[in-house]
Structure formats: C-alpha cells, structure tokens
Amino acid sequence: MTAIKTEKLTKYYKDLCAVDSLDLEIKQGELFSLLxxxxxxxxxxxxxxxxxxxxxKGDAFILGDSIRKNQLKVxxxxxxxxxxxxxAPNLSVKENLSFICGxxxxxxxKTKDKVDExxxxxxxxxxxxKAAKKLSGGWQRRLSIAxxxxxxxxxxxxxxPTLGLDVLARRELWTLIKDLKGKxxxxxxxHYMEEAESLSDRIGIMSKxxxxxxxxxxxxIRKTGAKTFEDAFISIAGHGGIAA
Amino acid sequence: xxxxxxxxxxxxxxxxxxxxxxFGLGFPIIILLLLSFVQKNVPAPMFxxxxxxxGIIVFGFSFFSxxxxxxxxKDRTSSLFMRLFTSPLKAYHFIISYYIxxxxxxxxxxTITMLVAILLGLSFTVNMLGLLVVSIPAAVLFLxxxxxxxTILNDKQVGGVCGALxxxxxxxxxxxxxxxxxxxxxxxxxxxxxxxxHAVEAGRFALAGDYTNVFPDLWWVxxxxxxxxxxxxxxxxxxxxxx
Numbered sequence: 001m002t003a004i005k006t007e008k009l010t011k012y013y014k015d016l017c018a019v020d021s022l023d024l025e026i027k028q029g030e031l032f033s034l035l036x037x038x039x040x041x042x043x044x045x046x047x048x049x050x051x052x053x054x055x056x057k058g059d060a061f062i063l064g065d066s067i068r069k070n071q072l073k074v075x076x077x078x079x080x081x082x083x084x085x086x087x088a089p090n091l092s093v094k095e096n097l098s099f100i101c102g103x104x105x106x107x108x109x110k111t112k113d114k115v116d117e118x119x120x121x122x123x124x125x126x127x128x129x130k131a132a133k134k135l136s137g138g139w140q141r142r143l144s145i146a147x148x149x150x151x152x153x154x155x156x157x158x159x160x161p162t163l164g165l166d167v168l169a170r171r172e173l174w175t176l177i178k179d180l181k182g183k184x185x186x187x188x189x190x191h192y193m194e195e196a197e198s199l200s201d202r203i204g205i206m207s208k209x210x211x212x213x214x215x216x217x218x219x220x221i222r223k224t225g226a227k228t229f230e231d232a233f234i235s236i237a238g239h240g241g242i243a244a
Numbered sequence: 245x246x247x248x249x250x251x252x253x254x255x256x257x258x259x260x261x262x263x264x265x266x267f268g269l270g271f272p273i274i275i276l277l278l279l280s281f282v283q284k285n286v287p288a289p290m291f292x293x294x295x296x297x298x299g300i301i302v303f304g305f306s307f308f309s310x311x312x313x314x315x316x317x318k319d320r321t322s323s324l325f326m327r328l329f330t331s332p333l334k335a336y337h338f339i340i341s342y343y344i345x346x347x348x349x350x351x352x353x354x355t356i357t358m359l360v361a362i363l364l365g366l367s368f369t370v371n372m373l374g375l376l377v378v379s380i381p382a383a384v385l386f387l388x389x390x391x392x393x394x395t396i397l398n399d400k401q402v403g404g405v406c407g408a409l410x411x412x413x414x415x416x417x418x419x420x421x422x423x424x425x426x427x428x429x430x431x432x433x434x435x436x437x438x439x440x441x442h443a444v445e446a447g448r449f450a451l452a453g454d455y456t457n458v459f460p461d462l463w464w465v466x467x468x469x470x471x472x473x474x475x476x477x478x479x480x481x482x483x484x485x486x487x
Contacts, residue, residue: 080326087324102245
C-alpha cells in the first residue's frame with residue numbers, strides 16, 4: 001500500500017525552482033532516503049510533504065490525504081525530526097516527551113504510558129529529569145527523535161538525523177532507526193553515503209530540484225557501473241543522473 | 245488538552261528563566277521603593293503611594309511585552325517550532341497558549357507590587373481588588389504588543405524594541421514619572437491619544453474607589469488592547485501560513 005505519492009510536486013522560490021515536478025511513490029513501512037548535494041531540494045521536499053511549505057504546483061498525498069487540501073489530517077499522520085535538534089531547552093527529557101503527547105491530544109494516562117515506554121525504549125531513564133539544554137549533542141538528538149516518534153506517526157521524516165554526531169552516537173541512532181523499519185514509513189535525508197546504504201530500502205538522488213535516479217543501493221551501483229555506492233552517487237549527482 | 249500542554253510548556257520556559265523573574269518582579273519593586281524614598285525626602289503628590297502604585301503596575305506590565313516577545317521570537321527561529329508546525333496544532337492553539345501563562349503572572353506581579361506598597365504605608369482597601377481587575381486590559385495590551393513584535397521581529401530586535409523603547413516610551417507617556425500636563429502641548433496630546441496614560445488613570449480611579457470615573461479611561465485601554473490583540477492574531481496566522 002502507498003504511504004506517499006507525489007504528483008508533479010513543484011516549489012519555486014521566486015525564479016529558483018527548488019523542487020521540479022517530483023513524481024514519487026513510497027510504500028508503507030519503507031525506509032526511503034533522499035540524497036543530493038547541498039541545494040538539491042531534499043529539505044524543501046520534506047518541508048512540502050510535512051506542510052511546512054506550500055507547493056507552487058502539483059500535489060502530494062500522505063496515506064491518501066492531500067498536502068494542499070487536508071493539511072490537518074496530514075499533520076495527524078506525520079512527524080518530523082528537523083536537521084537541528086528540536087527540543088524545549090528548559091524542559092526536562094520527561095517534560096519534553098509529555099509536552100509532545102499533550103500537543104497531539106493524548107489524555108493523561110496515555111501520556112504517562114507513552115512517556116514511560118519511550119524513555120525505556122531510548123534508554124533515557126538516567127537522564128529523564130535532566131534539562132534538555134544540559135544534555136550532550138548525541139542525547140539531544142536522541143531525545144529529538146524520541147519526540148518525533150512518541151506521537152505514533154505513520155510517516156516519519158528524518159532530516160539529517162546524525163549530522164554532527166560522533167561515530168558511536170551515529171551507530172546508536174542507526175540501531176534505533178533500523179528497529180523502526182517495516183513498522184512506520186521513514187523518509188530520511190542524509191549526506192552520509194554509508195548511512196543511506198546501510199539503512200535504506202530504496203534511495204532517491206536529487207539534483208537541482210529533480211529526482212534524477214531511484215533504486216536500491218545495489219541497483220544504483222549496477223546502473224552506474226561504479227565500484228562503491230559513493231562512486232555511484234558522485235556519478236549520478238555530479239552528472240545530472242541516469243535513467244531511473 | 246493541546247492548549248493546556250503548550251501553555252504549561254510556556255509557563256515553565258518563562259519561570260525557569262531567572263532574568264525574567266528578576267526583571268518582571270524585581271525591577272518594578274525597586275522603582276517603587278526608590279520613588280517612595282524620594283517622596284519621603286522631597287514630597288511630590290504624584291509619588292504618593294496612592295498615585296504611584298497604579299503607575300508602577302502598568303510599568304511592570306511593560307516587561308511582559310519583552311518576555312512574551314522574546315519567547316515567541318526565539319520559538320519562531322527554533323527547530324522546535326518547525327516540529328510544532330507539523331503537529332495538529334492550529335493557529336488559535338498557539339496564540340491562546342501564549343496568553344494563558346502571562347495573565348496570571350501579570351496579576352501576580354501587580355499583587356506583589358500592591359503588597360510592597362502596603363508595607364511602605366499604602367492603606368489596604370477592597371479597592372485594590374478593583375485595581376487588579378481594571379489592570380487586566382493593560383496586561384492584555386502589553387502581551388499583545390509582545391506577541392505582535394515577537395511574531396515580526398527576531399529576538400535581538402525584540403530586545404531593543406520591547407526592552408528599551410516600549411518600556412521607556414510607555415513609562416514617559418504614562419503620567420507615572422512626571423505629569424504629562426506639565427510637559428503640555430504635543431507631548432500631552434500624544435500621551436492622551438495613547439493607552440498608557442489612560443491605563444494609569446483608570447487604575448488611580450479604581451484604587452481611590454471612584455469607579456464612575458474609571459471610564460472613559462478604561463475604554464481607551466480596552467480599545468487599544470482589542471486592536472493590538474486582533475492585529476497580533478492576524479499577523480501570527482499569516483506568518484503560520486507563510487510560504
């Protein structure tokens with residue numbers, strides 16, 4: 001079943017076409033990575049799909065609801081973990097999680113259950129009462145992703161979730177993301193080729209606002225005749241793509 | 245539930261910022277103490293506690309423009325807001341949630357100001373309750389100004405506009421530090437065309453128990469508060485739908 005379907009989705013910033021006639025279909029439970037160099041249109045695509053930005057042309061459907069016509073219904077089904085850690089700095093870990101439950105309309109009992117469950121799942125028991133601003137970068141990112149997941153989204157957007165993290169923190173987050181595979185639909189943007197290759201079911205490569213190639217990492221390597229996925233990416237992103 | 249959750253978060257953000265507490269509660273009290281001592285040494289009718297207390301309360305409210313403006317301006321530029329904009333919160337959830345925590349805080353500040361005034365010699369009367377009620381539109385006015393500036397400016401600009409300009413501007417034109425009629429001319433005309441003077445006057449009448457004269461001064465404040473609340477809501481909604 002289709003989780004996300006875009007139809008000629010286009011975004012202009014004045015004369016600049018940030019996303020150009022994007023046609024894409026992502027299945028439920030799939031982990032789909034969007035790759036591209038800076039300015040390729042990855043983050044704009046996520047902003048369009050998460051109703052943070054209005055499409056200039058075209059439309060997209062999240063589990064059947066239009067991002068143009070049914071924004072509130074779309075917002076009930078999605079969650080976003082932005083590039084920078086999105087936490088309330090003066091609130092503790094537990095308060096941040098409760099806060100997100102509250103703004104999603106959970107009642108008191110459900111909030112308590114979800115907070116306890118999430119703290120356990122993300123191994124945050126020791127820091128549950130610590131203010132978010134006093135956590136390390138890795139823990140803040142972990143909390144940020146936990147906040148994105150606690151609202152029980154059907155579709156999760158992870159915009160460069162491991163940016164700036166050390167190797168250990170990155171690998172820990174990979175494990176968390178791998179555990180989610182198949183349960184919810186995840187759209188991931190990243191600059192780390194290894195991350196995309198390791199986590200994704202399929203990968204889409206964007207260049208100058210266009211989706212220039214799509215497939216599994218092995219398919220993309222095979223199509224370009226490259227030795228590694230990084231070489232395949234450079235070949236595709238650097239030359240404007242190959243036939244999908 | 246959504247409004248409760250967001251306003252609870254806003255309350256915690258405000259109360260856990262010690263500078264907010266220090267300025268919001270402490271600074272007006274210091275000014276009240278200072279001017280009371282001036283009054284003891286150099287008696288001036290307008291620095292009598294009966295006249296001064298309503299002015300200090302309105303002056304204290306001006307800091308809430310700074311706090312609410314800073315909170316919104318910082319929120320707007322944070323990734324947390326991006327997360328909240330993708331949640332099922334509507335514009336009215338945001339706006340109400342910003343007002344809710346500040347109104348009780350403003351009333352608490354006004355109550356503390358009155359308690360200090362009582363310690364300094366102001367007679368305790370039931371009219372103090374009247375003063376509190378009459379002060380609410382002024383509190384709403386300053387909050388709406390803060391929400392408006394926080395919506396259109398960044399946090400540094402809010403610091404300048406609300407922290408420096410508005411606090412001074414509203415104080416000078418409020419008839420608290422000096423009588424605007426003594427300045428006369430255009431200054432008095434401007435002061436009386438704006439709500440700050442009327443907010444203090446309405447408070448003075450309420451504290452004196454002269455409720456028949458609370459209006460029309462209070463109408464001025466209610467009018468401006470309604471106008472700026474409507475503008476703040478309109479601009480916040482348009483910003484939320486931007487792009």
